[in-house]
Amino acid sequence: ACGIRGFNLTMPNKNKIVELLDELSPAARLIGAVNTVVNDDGHLTGYNTDGVGYMQAVKDAGYDITGKTITIMGAGGAATAICAQAALDGVEKIHIFARETSRFWDRTQKLAENINSTLPCKAVLHENKDTAALAQAISESALLLNATSVGMAPNTEGTIIEDTSLYHPDLIVSDVIYNPRRTALLLQAEARSIPCSDGLPMLVAQAVAAEERFFNRSIPAGENERILVQLRREMTNLILIGMPGSGKTTVGEALSRLTGREAVDLDQMIETTAGCSIPEIFQREGESGFRARERAAAEEAGKRTGVILLTGGGIIKTAENYAALHQNGRIYQLVRDLSLLPTEGRPLSQGADLAAMWRERAPLYARFRDVEIDNSGTVEDTAAAIWRDFCAHSGS
Numbered sequence: 001a002c003g004i005r006g007f008n009l010t011m012p013n014k015n016k017i018v019e020l021l022d023e024l025s026p027a028a029r030l031i032g033a034v035n036t037v038v039n040d041d042g043h044l045t046g047y048n049t050d051g052v053g054y055m056q057a058v059k060d061a062g063y064d065i066t067g068k069t070i071t072i073m074g075a076g077g078a079a080t081a082i083c084a085q086a087a088l089d090g091v092e093k094i095h096i097f098a099r100e101t102s103r104f105w106d107r108t109q110k111l112a113e114n115i116n117s118t119l120p121c122k123a124v125l126h127e128n129k130d131t132a133a134l135a136q137a138i139s140e141s142a143l144l145l146n147a148t149s150v151g152m153a154p155n156t157e158g159t160i161i162e163d164t165s166l167y168h169p170d171l172i173v174s175d176v177i178y179n180p181r182r183t184a185l186l187l188q189a190e191a192r193s194i195p196c197s198d199g200l201p202m203l204v205a206q207a208v209a210a211e212e213r214f215f216n217r218s219i220p221a222g223e224n225e226r227i228l229v230q231l232r233r234e235m236t237n238l239i240l241i242g243m244p245g246s247g248k249t250t251v252g253e254a255l256s257r258l259t260g261r262e263a264v265d266l267d268q269m270i271e272t273t274a275g276c277s278i279p280e281i282f283q284r285e286g287e288s289g290f291r292a293r294e295r296a297a298a299e300e301a302g303k304r305t306g307v308i309l310l311t312g313g314g315i316i317k318t319a320e321n322y323a324a325l326h327q328n329g330r331i332y333q334l335v336r337d338l339s340l341l342p343t344e345g346r347p348l349s350q351g352a353d354l355a356a357m358w359r360e361r362a363p364l365y366a367r368f369r370d371v372e373i374d375n376s377g378t379v380e381d382t383a384a385a386i387w388r389d390f391c392a393h394s395g396s
C-alpha cells in the first residue's frame with residue numbers, strides 16, 4: 001500500500017476513510033472516525049489517538065478520573081474522541097453539552113447511545129442552553145473540559161462558562177486549546193485556585209501514541225515530558241514589567257541578543273498606531289487615552305508566542321492587562337533603586353514623587369509578576385538571570 005507504514009489525517013477525511021479500512025480500534029469504532037491509520041502489510045487499521053492523548057495527559061498531570069463523572073463542552077472531533085476514550089477507560093458518567101442545531105448533534109447522540117448500550121459508562125447529551133443542567137453536571141463532576149474553539153487565538157476573550165460560581169474545590173478545569181496557553185476559561189479557574197491545564201499535553205501525547213502505533217514500539221514515558229517542556233519554552237513569552245526607567249528596554253535588547261528572540265516594545269507599537277510620540281499622546285488624549293491605546297497593544301501583543309514583550313511602567317494600572325500578558329507569558333518585574341530611575345521623556349515621571357508612585361504601584365507589580373529580578377548590576381547579568389529562570393521554569 002504505497003510503501004508507507006501509516007499516516008495521520010484530519011477533517012473531513014476522518015469519517016470518510018472508515019469504510020476503506022479493514023479494522024478499527026474500539027474507540028474509533030465507537031466514534032466512527034479515525035485520525036491515525038496503520039498499514040500492516042496491506043491490512044489497514046484505524047485508530048483515534050486524540051482520546052488516548054487526552055486521557056494520558058490527565059494521568060500525567062496526576063489526576064485519576066476513573067469511576068468519576070466528567071463534563072465535556074462540545075461535540076466536534078476532539079470532544080467525541082475524548083468522550084469515547086474516557087468511557088472505555090472507566091469514567092462512570094459523562095455529561096456532553098452541545099448546540100442542538102450543531103451538525104454534530106446527531107453524531108454525538110449516536111455516540112452516547114453506543115456508549116450506553118455497550119459500556120458500563122453512562123453518557124448524557126444536553127443542549128448548551130440548559131443552564132440548570134450545566135450547573136448540576138458541573139456540581140457532580142471531577143473534571144470540566146472545553147473541547148470547543150471558544151477562547152482560541154485570535155479570539156481569546158471568549159469563555160464557555162459565564163457563571164464562575166459553578167466552579168467548586170474538587171473540580172479540575174481543562175481545555176483542548178493550546179494557544180493561548182491560558183484561555184479565558186483557564187484564567188477564571190486559576191483565579192479561583194482551581195487546578196487547570198491547556199491542550200498542549202494532549203497534543204504531544206496523541207502524537208506520541210500515533211508514532212507508537214506506526215512503529216509498533218513503546219516510547220519511554222519521559223519523552224512526552226521532554227517534548228512538552230521544549231514546546232512550552234519555545235511558545236512562552238518573556239514579559240518585562242517595572243517602574244519607568246527600571247531598564248526594561250535595555251534588558252529586553254540584551255535578552256534578544258542572548259536568546260535570538262524578537263523584542264516587541266509595546267510603547268513603540270502605540271506610537272506607530274497613533275502616529276505620534278508617547279508624550280504627544282498624553283498631551284492630546286490624557287492618561288486615559290494613552291491607557292486605552294496601551295490596553296489595545298497589550299491585547300494584540302499578548303496573543304503572540306515565543307517573543308519578548310517590553311511594557312510601559314504603568315501597564316499594571318489597567319487590571320485587564322494581566323490576562324492579556326499572562327495568557328502566553330512568564331512575567332518578570334525589574335527592580336532598581338528609585339534614585340537611579342531616569343525621568344526625562346517620561347510624562348508621568350517628570351516632576352513626580354517617585355516614592356509615592358512606587359507605593360501606589362508596588363502591589364500592582366506584585367500581582368502581575370511571576371518573578372522579581374534585581375537590575376542593579378550590568379544589563380548582561382540581568383538578562384542572563386532572567387534567561388536562567390525562564391529555562392528552569394517556563395516548561396512547567
